Amino acid sequence: MYATKKGGVERAGEIELVQNMWDQEKHHLKTFNQLLENFQVRPTMLSPVWVAAGWFMGASTTAMGKESAMACTEAVETVIGEHYDDQIIQLKKFEHLHPDLVKLRETCEQFRDDELEHLDTAVDHGAQQAPAHALLSAAIGSACKFGVWAAEKV
Secondary structure: OOOOOOOHHHHHHHHHHHHHHHHHHHHHHHHHHHHHHHOOOOOOOOHHHHHHHHHHHHHHHHHHOHHHHHHHHHHHHHHHHHHHHHHHHHHHHHHHHOHHHHHHHHHHHHHHHHHHHHHHHHHHOOHHHOOOHHHHHHHHHHHHHHHHHHHHHO
């Protein structure tokens, strides 16, 4: 961190913030991939599509500026938080059947809380000041909802 460069301290803090969110996302992915393997569950065939779409949304909104990148994060995390809530409700209905379902619910609750923290971070760092925020949020949120819907169907 170099305070002598204009905005250097602020920029270093933002990089650390984004790195922390990225590290949490990698942990979430690793955990769910391990669960898929442990329980011999086939991952969605759409995984490569989600990786490409996520990269495209992140890169394109980052190219539009910090606030747009944060608006992307806000929109994605809103949908993901809602999806986790839906999954948690379903797990609660069946967790009496097997202790692993309790652990899975608890994992989902922790990861949901991480995602909602990312949402709050995005708002705190200018998401709602993005140009055409409402349109950008609606488009990204709709794409994410479609992704969740499609993954449930395939």
